[in-house]
Amino acid sequence: MNLPTTFEDLIAEANSLELYKKLVLQLNKDFLYANIDLDFDDDILPSSLKLILHETVYKLVQEKFTDYLNLLYIIDVPEHQIKALDGTDTLEMSEKVAFLILKREWQKVWFRHKYS
Template sequence: MRLPTNFQALVEEANGLQLYKALIVQLNKDLLLANVDLEFDSEVLPTSLKLILKEEVYNLIQNKFTEYLNLLYIIDVEEFRVRELDGDDIIKLSEEITFLTLQREWQKVWYKANY
């Protein structure tokens, strides 16, 4: 499996394989497991999904760092990929973490659908 390299490619692949709703379900499941008070409707637009998730990640980094780390652990975002990111700009960091989160969730959904 080749992972999408940007948000648009991820959404296009998920929609093309009719797995976008499964992606939302998986994300909601992991957010609940991480005790993050956020749930997406299955009909959420991709742009809204990205924006709302990015805002939540930003809030977690700024105000609830332990919960942020727990979320990354629950979702199973690779630690080395997080360490590669520049933490100086929190807004840019939250955007990159949002993509890594969605990319990992997509990987879970794709494997469940194909194996």
């Protein structure tokens, strides 16, 4: 599996395989497990998804760092990818973390689709 390198590529691939709604459902499921009050509508626009996810990650980093770490653990974002990010600009870093979250969630959805 070649992971998408941009948000647009990820969304295009999810739409082409008709798995976008499953990606949103997977996000909702993992946010619920992490006890974070965020529930995306099934038919949310990709641009809104990206914006709200980025905003949520930013707030978690700033205000609830333990919840942020718990979310990364539950979603299973690779630790080395998080450590590789430059943390000097929190806004930019949270955007990259939001994409890492989406990529990991996409992996889960794709593998479940491919091998079920």
